[in-house]
Amino acid sequence: MAFIRSLPENATLSNLRAAYADPLELFRPYGQALMRGASPFSVGERELIAAYVSATNSCRFCFGVHSRVAAAFGIDEEHLAALMNNLDDAPIEPRLKPVLRYVCKLTEAPARMTQADAEAVYAAGWDDTALVHAIAVCAYFNMMNRLVEGAGIVGDETFYERAANALVKDGYQRSGK
Numbered sequence: 001m002a003f004i005r006s007l008p009e010n011a012t013l014s015n016l017r018a019a020y021a022d023p024l025e026l027f028r029p030y031g032q033a034l035m036r037g038a039s040p041f042s043v044g045e046r047e048l049i050a051a052y053v054s055a056t057n058s059c060r061f062c063f064g065v066h067s068r069v070a071a072a073f074g075i076d077e078e079h080l081a082a083l084m085n086n087l088d089d090a091p092i093e094p095r096l097k098p099v100l101r102y103v104c105k106l107t108e109a110p111a112r113m114t115q116a117d118a119e120a121v122y123a124a125g126w127d128d129t130a131l132v133h134a135i136a137v138c139a140y141f142n143m144m145n146r147l148v149e150g151a152g153i154v155g156d157e158t159f160y161e162r163a164a165n166a167l168v169k170d171g172y173q174r175s176g177k
Contacts, residue, residue, distance in 0.1 A: 001152055001154075002015075002151060002152045002153060003150070003151055003152035004016065004019075004151050004152070006019055007019060007151070010154075011151070011152070011153055012153060012155065012159065012163075013061070013147075013148060013153055013163075016147075016151050016153065024147075027140075027143075027144075028172055028173055029173070030140070031140060031172035032171050032172040032173045034046075034133075034136055034137060034140055035047070035050070035137070035140075035171070035172055036171045036172065039130075039133045040126065040127065040129055040130035040133060041130065041133055041134070041137075042073065042074070043073045044070055044073030044074040044075045045075075045096065046133075046137050047066050047069045047070035047073055047075065048070045048075045048080065048083075048092075048096070048100075049099070049100070049103055049134060049137045049138065049141075050062070050066040050069075050070070050137060050140075050141045051063055051066040051067040051069075051070050051080065052083065052084075052100050052103065052104065053103055053104075053107050053137070053138050053141040053142060053145070054066055054141055054145055055067075055084050056103075056104050056107045056108060057107060057141075057142065057145040057146075057149070059144075059145035059148060059149055060154060060155070061148045061149075061153055061154055061155045061160075062141060062144055062145050062148060064155060064157070064159075064160035065155075065160050065163045065164050065167065066141075066164075066167075067080055068160060068161060068164030069164045069167045069168055072164065072165075072168045073168070076091075078091075079091050079092050083100070087100055087101065087104070094124070095124040095125050095126070096124075097124070098120040098121045098123070098124045098126075099121055099124070099126065099130070099134050101117070101120065102117050102118070102120070102121050102131075102134060102135075102138075103134055103135075103137070103138040105117060106135065106138050106139075107138060107142055118131060121134070
């Protein structure tokens with residue numbers, strides 16, 4: 001149920017963007033550049049970070065969509081499910097684990113970030129550019145999670161699939177999300 005009175009009962013992010021295009025449409029070019037532009041992380045890895053941040057925030061909508069997008073870009077859905085249960089035991093690339101620990105901590109307790117958190121990412125073989133990209137994806141999805149949750153947008157499995165397919169096909173510029 002949407003919390004914004006001017007939105008329909010089962011509002012989507014598209015409804016919110018249409019009703020409040022200024023300033024919400026300004027996020028699209030940034031999202032496209034961040035999630036589909038050049039990066040040390042593959043598109044699938046960025047979508048994995050997005051899904052992980054969204055799960056950390058308990059954002060059903062964004063997790064529902066971005067876990068499917070991550071799968072479409074090569075992230076094994078079973079591995080993603082295992083990741084949500086236990087990062088340490090999840091069968092994902094070991095060098096991604098410090099990145100995911102970093103974005104989890106940044107999401108849950110940003111004021112507690114330390115140099116040691118960054119050093120763990122560097123020790124896994126990532127550089128400054130990778131760390132900045134991870135931070136940017138984390139920040140973007142924390143913002144989007146709060147936008148969606150704050151507006152009361154939930155969706156359902158059918159919608160998550162449709163929105164994920166649009167993101168896979170069109171990217172962030174004009175997705176069906």
